[in-house]
Amino acid sequence: MPAALRLASPTMSEEKETTNGRPDGRSPGELRSVRFRNHIAPHATGSTLIEWGDTRVICAVCMDDNVPRWMKEQKVEGGWLTAEYSMLPYSTVSRKARDISRGKMDGRSTEIQRLIGRSLRSAIDLKKIGSRTVWIDCDVLQADGGTRTASITGAFVALRLAVARLMAEGLIKEDPIINSVAAVSVGIVNGLACCDLPYVEDVAASVDMNLVMTGKGEFIEVQGTGEEATFTPDELTAMLALGKSGIEQLLQLQEAAVSAG
Amino acid sequence: MPAALRLASPTMSEEKETTNGRPDGRSPGELRSVRFRNHIAPHATGSTLIEWGDTRVICAVCMDDNVPRWMKEQKVEGGWLTAEYSMLPYSTVSRKARDISRGKMDGRSTEIQRLIGRSLRSAIDLKKIGSRTVWIDCDVLQADGGTRTASITGAFVALRLAVARLMAEGLIKEDPIINSVAAVSVGIVNGLACCDLPYVEDVAASVDMNLVMTGKGEFIEVQGTGEEATFTPDELTAMLALGKSGIEQLLQLQEAAVSAG
Amino acid sequence: MPAALRLASPTMSEEKETTNGRPDGRSPGELRSVRFRNHIAPHATGSTLIEWGDTRVICAVCMDDNVPRWMKEQKVEGGWLTAEYSMLPYSTVSRKARDISRGKMDGRSTEIQRLIGRSLRSAIDLKKIGSRTVWIDCDVLQADGGTRTASITGAFVALRLAVARLMAEGLIKEDPIINSVAAVSVGIVNGLACCDLPYVEDVAASVDMNLVMTGKGEFIEVQGTGEEATFTPDELTAMLALGKSGIEQLLQLQEAAVSAG
Amino acid sequence: MPAALRLASPTMSEEKETTNGRPDGRSPGELRSVRFRNHIAPHATGSTLIEWGDTRVICAVCMDDNVPRWMKEQKVEGGWLTAEYSMLPYSTVSRKARDISRGKMDGRSTEIQRLIGRSLRSAIDLKKIGSRTVWIDCDVLQADGGTRTASITGAFVALRLAVARLMAEGLIKEDPIINSVAAVSVGIVNGLACCDLPYVEDVAASVDMNLVMTGKGEFIEVQGTGEEATFTPDELTAMLALGKSGIEQLLQLQEAAVSAG
């Protein structure tokens, strides 16, 4: 699989002509195009619309001058960060009923929002934000695979924008960001390790893995699942390599988006 | 649009030039700018983002090959149309908790989505859409007054786009649209009847009225509320005149947006 | 009461004697009989059973030495008034399941109880009732059209009785009632504007309107809905005239009921 | 009714004249006055308002041409009977929040409605009512102790009225009533066995017992509870005797109410 692991920058389109390749002609390590539209939600402290292939997620960061009850009771200093994830009803090909209509939170959404929360808490020193709660909201406008990794990747940009605004307003003295954070999906599709799976590959994949990593090349989360299938240590190694390369590119794209302001 | 926007009821126009006018300098009958960004949600059958001043609402129309249980039980022919309305958490200046977090639907949202549903059902002959449900989803991305009227006005554009697509695909034979529908808010602010109130005027208004009207100048809904205040028949007449004029402009803007496709 | 009931707007009264009139033989502006049975719920601070044709609603007012959390947080002075509306399961021809059995509040009930609350808040100066919550409960014992207008009209009587008792007990110093409030339904049935629609007319009506007005002839709420139909400005004018006349009669009946104690 | 009401168990009658007796001067075995107002809810198949001292409960019986899913799945013949019990918010001295406001059914209400259902199922041969569900609704309008026994006693009258109507309409061929059913509370107050406890005695009672019995003198339910206290076999015997006597009177009052139609 070494050739497959050669990573392409988004513009390396010359690799697309392989005949038995991916549905959209990408090489195994090639990302779909990624674009950030900042300030999509002006009432949030920071926000961006991440457009990653045909997956689009509104990522917004709001601040609240309050902390969870358990922090007060246990007299924990500093702030908290929590995340909520939802798919808008029209984000999927068949309309998805709202949680409130079904009367309860979707199990998959619960799992994803917990992942987003953990990932972003790794990005920030909560001691430095004062007695505040950072709310991360990720609402999927259009789903085509990788909504959780797009949520994390976009949320980090929104968080940076929010922090920049709070510092500009003097509400936070010291920059609390301690890690850059990005996430990407990898998987085994038709026996081949691939990076950044759209929906059509996701359903065909025997293994589905999500990686969350820092700018220092360290892991925050590794989640690999082989439902109705298993994967070997070699496959794990190949997926980790593809993911690492994808995340390096994403970190650059995030940096550019934050710089643009 | 400048000429068209300088609208006022006959008895009100002389008040336009008073120095202590509306916060944003508009004349009493002048609308904020209105813009439609169609196809914001590509997986929906039809969609638009209505940007009305600083109020922005995602309006999407999805179809479902099913009808409510009561229609089957009562053997009612044709289809159904229903609406759901929600404010995204970051649409307000202070973050608004999601319905599912609070465990129940917001009373105000319930009221608004029922109004949207009734209004759009007046636009369409449900007998002509087959045994289908039309889902109207309105999600507020940014709230600055008039979210319910923006939802109705945007939803009609999204519905027209959805119908056009279904007819192009041959799924519907005959155009089921029987009325053009638009909505606008009017109110009494500091004793003056005004059209299209932003948030700052809305909270100061002694009377708040929402009008839903057709392209033929007929009413679909008239909802006027004077919480902690009342209004006279003359004030009602003034508000109705302002609203009628505003809706005529909105109908033209909708028509242009639908034509653009 | 016979003379009082033969009421009609000036332009409508000649239509009273047409043979193909209303199912119960009333003229367009004629109300069904209205009767109040006070103190139906002795544990409430004030209560009445309003019997309006075959519509009967228990209206009760209870006081609570507490105010909503938001008032405390925002340090708003005075009290609050809130309303709850429910149809008892046996109030309809087919038994209506309780909200708690269905696990959620009925959308229509939500809308109605918000209307009742707004209407009654217009009747009272909440600054004068101290740090208390006034609970208005309206439970429909028998439904035959116009349950929301009966609820408002009856609730005002119950509120007056409650205020009288609190003043007699010295708990409130100054009378907080600032407006008389009554409500009536009007509609267009077979092309004819009619006042006070029973169920059989309500389902046949192309337009359904509810008016809440004060003793000074001012509007508190105007809600007109043309589901699957629209209405013209002339029809609106006719309905407003009929409603105004009906409300004038209701205000007298309420006054008599309150005087009776 | 005066003679009938001066009832006491043989061992108790001499205590009747002690000065330190019951708060309302009744003898231990004496019932409060009981009155039935039939047809309180005309849309129900049968209904009555039972006024038992200051306890008043609306008892209504509705029929539904359907049976629970488990009966269909297990192919059980005949019909079903189920009961719902609720205290109206204004039935208590301090307003009681509605179940739907608290989001869940009250534990006490659950227990009571299960008791009402079991008791009334003992009154009827469900095989003879066809594939129907009998809904018993008991809504407390005013609570002064004994609401569950008033509910059962009133519900039996409402059921008889409903059955009479169904038979008159030919919907049921054979009378399905197999037992007369009435219920009464008994308790130990200040060491004395008493029948039919109002609220003031109920809270002072060391033992609280509810008896449901048939016209043949047999038991349907015996429920005795000594919270924060216990009771001896002799006290049990005394309470059973008082209850039996009270129920005999109630059965006569029910019979009279049903005969009155």
Next chain:
Amino acid sequence: MPAALRLASPTMSEEKETTNGRPDGRSPGELRSVRFRNHIAPHATGSTLIEWGDTRVICAVCMDDNVPRWMKEQKVEGGWLTAEYSMLPYSTVSRKARDISRGKMDGRSTEIQRLIGRSLRSAIDLKKIGSRTVWIDCDVLQADGGTRTASITGAFVALRLAVARLMAEGLIKEDPIINSVAAVSVGIVNGLACCDLPYVEDVAASVDMNLVMTGKGEFIEVQGTGEEATFTPDELTAMLALGKSGIEQLLQLQEAAVSAG
């Protein structure tokens, strides 16, 4: 029925050979074998697994340094005791869905846990436990009739173990136990009064009664139900006698279990 009332200790197996007897050969008053496995849940303050025939219930007592809000508001001294009862999904022959999956508490479970709470509150002087809440949890591991009586009987052992531990740790000064408490089911099966009904008898029983009694031979609760049947005073007397005898045995078995520690 005198013979039937002859009570057998668990070891009196010679009575089993009667031909027309109970399915498992027991005499009418004979209990199934009862065994306690203490400390089944080491993180609880006290716990036992009661194995009563094929019915097995985990009974655990946890303490919480808090009291319900109503106690604080009403400034009631001392502590509180509350109980929760649940059937584990695999405790029944057909899997029973969890409450949280169905979204609401089972009515029967609500009734049972209220009974357990009342029964155990009779065992303890809550004034002597300080400002604490005693949580009684009863989870049925295997159900074969009599789960509520097993819960109460086992919970009393767990409570004694918990109290012993708290006193050993010096957290409670004075023993708060004021009554021994045990419970047993009795019923009428095929016309015969029987004690301690397993599932097969329970479904065949025309009358089902649960008795909760103290070590002094007094009643805490008497609950007899004749669904689709009634019972005579003589049958009540026979059941009470059988129950009293069963409870005497249970009290000895509990005492031995507590002594074993």
Next chain:
Amino acid sequence: MPAALRLASPTMSEEKETTNGRPDGRSPGELRSVRFRNHIAPHATGSTLIEWGDTRVICAVCMDDNVPRWMKEQKVEGGWLTAEYSMLPYSTVSRKARDISRGKMDGRSTEIQRLIGRSLRSAIDLKKIGSRTVWIDCDVLQADGGTRTASITGAFVALRLAVARLMAEGLIKEDPIINSVAAVSVGIVNGLACCDLPYVEDVAASVDMNLVMTGKGEFIEVQGTGEEATFTPDELTAMLALGKSGIEQLLQLQEAAVSAG
């Protein structure tokens, strides 16, 4: 870290004497003792109580002759397997409120039961079990770290026992088990990679990883989380090696437990 990676069988107790080691003296790769008590829940098709150190989980498998609605609608052949996970209230040092008391499922439990379901679906060929649902229930009786891995490891034993019973009864023809499945936790504690973390190590760990693997040495799930910390590729490698070794031992212990029947 190489020394730390040396793996010990449970009997290799000689490694325990290292001074600066783990709280319970285990070597980094040493498992706590693991024991299975089969048939803990006799009404389940298969069950076991896994006792893993001080963590104890009831694992039960029930069968249901039904499949989820989506399988019927999509006409998917074969059966389904789903899992539910819950912590009993007394399983933790401070009592944990039941889901039904809090009104919603715990987010962590949702995540865990989805993991259990996916893991066990990898063990079985659902095509071979007919149109049935396999319910896996895991209820934690005592929690001391690793409850999710104990649930998976125990559930596989319970599933094998259930399958054996169904095959013995002829309800399943062919053995549907296609993979052995076991799970273990690994983590980085004080900079040292360790296997099988009890609670005290779990809270101190900078990285927490759960591995689910098959008897063929392949991965089913890899979930590594570094909340408030990150981990390097080398640390990942070390944890994977420890986990692989631990799982090999667990697979042997499971095999022995299944053989014992």
